[in-house]
Amino acid sequence: MIPALHPPASNAMPVGEIDTPALIVDLNAFDANLALMAERIATVPNVRLRAHAKTHKCPAIGRRQMELGAIGVCCQKVGEAQAMVAGGIDNVLVTNQIVGQRKIACLAALAKNAWIGVCVDHADNVEALSTGAVAAKTTLHVLVEINVGANRCGVDSPQAALDLAQRIQAAPGLRFAGLQAYQGSAQHKRAFAEREAAIAEAVRRTGETRTRLAQAAIDCPIVGGAGTGTFEFELNSGVYNELQAGSYIFMDADYGHNLDAHGQPEAQFKHSLFIYTTVMSTAAGHYVVDAGHKAHSADAGPPLVADFSNARYDRPSDDHGIITFTGDGPCPALGDKLRLIPGHCDPTVNLYDWLVGVRNDRVECVWQVTARGATR
Amino acid sequence: MIPALHPPASNAMPVGEIDTPALIVDLNAFDANLALMAERIATVPNVRLRAHAKTHKCPAIGRRQMELGAIGVCCQKVGEAQAMVAGGIDNVLVTNQIVGQRKIACLAALAKNAWIGVCVDHADNVEALSTGAVAAKTTLHVLVEINVGANRCGVDSPQAALDLAQRIQAAPGLRFAGLQAYQGSAQHKRAFAEREAAIAEAVRRTGETRTRLAQAAIDCPIVGGAGTGTFEFELNSGVYNELQAGSYIFMDADYGHNLDAHGQPEAQFKHSLFIYTTVMSTAAGHYVVDAGHKAHSADAGPPLVADFSNARYDRPSDDHGIITFTGDGPCPALGDKLRLIPGHCDPTVNLYDWLVGVRNDRVECVWQVTARGATR
Numbered sequence: 001m002i003p004a005l006h007p008p009a010s011n012a013m014p015v016g017e018i019d020t021p022a023l024i025v026d027l028n029a030f031d032a033n034l035a036l037m038a039e040r041i042a043t044v045p046n047v048r049l050r051a052h053a054k055t056h057k058c059p060a061i062g063r064r065q066m067e068l069g070a071i072g073v074c075c076q077k078v079g080e081a082q083a084m085v086a087g088g089i090d091n092v093l094v095t096n097q098i099v100g101q102r103k104i105a106c107l108a109a110l111a112k113n114a115w116i117g118v119c120v121d122h123a124d125n126v127e128a129l130s131t132g133a134v135a136a137k138t139t140l141h142v143l144v145e146i147n148v149g150a151n152r153c154g155v156d157s158p159q160a161a162l163d164l165a166q167r168i169q170a171a172p173g174l175r176f177a178g179l180q181a182y183q184g185s186a187q188h189k190r191a192f193a194e195r196e197a198a199i200a201e202a203v204r205r206t207g208e209t210r211t212r213l214a215q216a217a218i219d220c221p222i223v224g225g226a227g228t229g230t231f232e233f234e235l236n237s238g239v240y241n242e243l244q245a246g247s248y249i250f251m252d253a254d255y256g257h258n259l260d261a262h263g264q265p266e267a268q269f270k271h272s273l274f275i276y277t278t279v280m281s282t283a284a285g286h287y288v289v290d291a292g293h294k295a296h297s298a299d300a301g302p303p304l305v306a307d308f309s310n311a312r313y314d315r316p317s318d319d320h321g322i323i324t325f326t327g328d329g330p331c332p333a334l335g336d337k338l339r340l341i342p343g344h345c346d347p348t349v350n351l352y353d354w355l356v357g358v359r360n361d362r363v364e365c366v367w368q369v370t371a372r373g374a375t376r
Numbered sequence: 377m378i379p380a381l382h383p384p385a386s387n388a389m390p391v392g393e394i395d396t397p398a399l400i401v402d403l404n405a406f407d408a409n410l411a412l413m414a415e416r417i418a419t420v421p422n423v424r425l426r427a428h429a430k431t432h433k434c435p436a437i438g439r440r441q442m443e444l445g446a447i448g449v450c451c452q453k454v455g456e457a458q459a460m461v462a463g464g465i466d467n468v469l470v471t472n473q474i475v476g477q478r479k480i481a482c483l484a485a486l487a488k489n490a491w492i493g494v495c496v497d498h499a500d501n502v503e504a505l506s507t508g509a510v511a512a513k514t515t516l517h518v519l520v521e522i523n524v525g526a527n528r529c530g531v532d533s534p535q536a537a538l539d540l541a542q543r544i545q546a547a548p549g550l551r552f553a554g555l556q557a558y559q560g561s562a563q564h565k566r567a568f569a570e571r572e573a574a575i576a577e578a579v580r581r582t583g584e585t586r587t588r589l590a591q592a593a594i595d596c597p598i599v600g601g602a603g604t605g606t607f608e609f610e611l612n613s614g615v616y617n618e619l620q621a622g623s624y625i626f627m628d629a630d631y632g633h634n635l636d637a638h639g640q641p642e643a644q645f646k647h648s649l650f651i652y653t654t655v656m657s658t659a660a661g662h663y664v665v666d667a668g669h670k671a672h673s674a675d676a677g678p679p680l681v682a683d684f685s686n687a688r689y690d691r692p693s694d695d696h697g698i699i700t701f702t703g704d705g706p707c708p709a710l711g712d713k714l715r716l717i718p719g720h721c722d723p724t725v726n727l728y729d730w731l732v733g734v735r736n737d738r739v740e741c742v743w744q745v746t747a748r749g750a751t752r
Binding site: 005008017019020021022054076077079096097098099100102103121122124125145147151152153154155156184278279280281282283284288290291293294295297298299315316317318319320322334335344346347350351352353372373374375376 | 381384393395396397398430452453455472473474475476478479497498500501521523527528529530531532560654655656657658659660664666667669670671673674675691692693694695696698710711720722723726727728729748749750751752
């Protein structure tokens with residue numbers, strides 16, 4: 001391994017000695033986020049958390065979520081599922097369609113050692129999954145994905161869902177496991193009422209589909225969906241029974257724009273994830289830091305500067321960014337280290353091989369992001 | 377290693393069997409790009425290419441650039457330099473300030489096995505580099521970075537550059553190596569005349585600084601700068617002698633917007649880098665592919681769809697994107713694979729562990745991106 005890909009820190013090291021850029025996790029905030037989600041979900045009987053591992057890509061965190069009551073994890077890709085199973089997670093739902101013989105063979109092989117679920121929205125894919133499961137002599141648990149308003153994947157009618165469910169029931173190597181009903185586009189609607197309305201519609205469509213299947217004597221063991229932005233609506237819907245929130249563990253600048261029922265920024269979960277970065281030039285009258293596009297994902301805008309209320313991160317290049325300060329107040333010096341709040345946690349975590357857990361100004365743990373880059 | 381982090385292809389495999397998402401390199405275009413740059417630079421005596429490895433992060437490509445005449449490579453980070461030296465490159469200039477004791481110790485250690493250069497714009501950093509080089513019993517070659525208009529790093533006056541050069545000359549373990557004069561903000565100015573004017577100003581400032589140093593009997597072995605967008609101006613400037621272009625090997629959608637002297641899209645270098653992606657859902661009346669924010673960097677906008685003139689990539693999520701087709705023409709089917717042209721090559725390459733070289737519909741080579749993630 002290239003030395004620079006080694007961990008940026010070791011246990012008990014003072015925070016200031018962590019090499020940069022690095023992702024650090026404020027463990028007090030992180031622990032509080034995990035506990036709060038577990039507590040909320042426990043208020044409604046028969047609803048479980050199936051935390052989305054695409055946020056952390058880290059089996060150590062998935063195991064912690066399961067210790068607190070999660071039934072398993074969600075993944076987006078076969079590679080993520082491989083990393084989770086290799087890291088000791090025995091219950092993984094891939095919340096997408098997996099298409100292609102090579103990918104399906106890998107997925108079916110995983111089912112030798114774990115409960116593996118996957119979603120479908122096309123009859124050809126049911127057949128391909130069945131072929132793969134039979135070849136691997138395993139069983140895949142298959143959910144029908146329905147389009148509940150996000151208009152990405154999923155079938156559009158209860159009848160189409162029923163047709164697929166019946167195909168799954170008839171297919172060797174497969175077991176029908178329920179409905180995938182994720183409303184992704186609702187998560188970042190800023191107004192509480194907009195999120196509420198979007199999920200009300202998703203609940204309506206999902207309930208209607210569940211009823212159609214029940215009329216054909218098909219039970220849905222899993223009705224899955226929800227994210228950090230909307231989970232309380234699905235939690236109390238009476239229809240969903242597995243919630244797939246992921247970002248709640250870290251939060252990010254983008255989620256910070258969501259408003260609660262009173263029009264205030266949603267703040268029940270705390271920022272726990274930070275990019276730690278060093279000021280490496282001050283010659284041009286501003287502060288150039290060593291974190292650019294390769295250290296944070298630009299898709300939801302630039303990171304925020306933590307700890308300095310009068311600072312702004314701007315003009316990112318591949319490997320650097322510029323911090324400007326307005327008004328009076330303390331400014332950093334050459335070599336000082338700062339914390340940035342990522343614009344979007346999931347694709348930012350995917351840029352790092354390590355998460356450095358810190359508490360009381362010391363490194364407490366270093367977790368490997370073993371599914372980093374597992375986009376296949 | 378997690379199976380999904382294994383190479384997505386093997387030699388001689390038909391292109392259609394490459395697992396997705398994967399980065400593929402069209403070797404005919406790639407070879408032509410490397411040959412064209414070498415040819416252009418050879419037209420001016422005493423100017424050398426020092427190709428920027430931040431684009432490819434791949435020693436196999438760096439070695440190929442040196443076989444074609446490059447004197448060495450540039451890196452942005454110590455970790456990249458470590459990967460290049462480990463991969464057989466013996467001449468590396470880090471085109472930034474390296475700040476922090478741990479980073480400097482790593483850099484100085486590298487100089488045991490390679491010519492290592494680095495830039496400074498602050499007297500404290502000269503002292504820290506000297507301390508590190510003395511401790512490692514090595515020599516670091518140090519360039520003074522001057523601000524030639526990009527307003528990121530670099531000192532602002534010839535006198536300030538002279539002061540730093542003299543400090544470097546006096547510092548144990550360091551050798552003054554010249555001037556770093558990169559005009560980064562000029563690379564993506566769309567109009568030819570704008571780029572020309574920006575580099576004319578950079579040349580003026582650089583020449584003035586070089587003269588000021590010459591008056592103090594200080595020679596500049598290296599006067600470095602230039603990128604793919606402007607290199608012909610620096611090449612013919614009579615001032616620069618090392619050109620640091622990187623993107624020319626791959627190109628990207630963003631560079632495709634630059635215009636030449638006749639107002640036409642700059643097209644001397646060809647797109648050689650593509651994201652290979654699979655259509656994994658067609659249920660909602662559009663084509664969902666398995667490449668999202670974790671498969672391409674969003675900082676310069678979405679990827680383009682290659683091979684289909686009537687297609688557009690849109691609505692990226694973390695792991696997926698949606699392709700819509702307008703008008704008539706061929707459309708893909710579930711499971712088909714498509715090529716996307718990345719919006720921005722450098723941070724996109726940083727998301728992948730492998731580059732798959734293809735020619736005549738077959739895989740010819742699989743290169744490891746050993747400096748992937750080496751942001752420290």
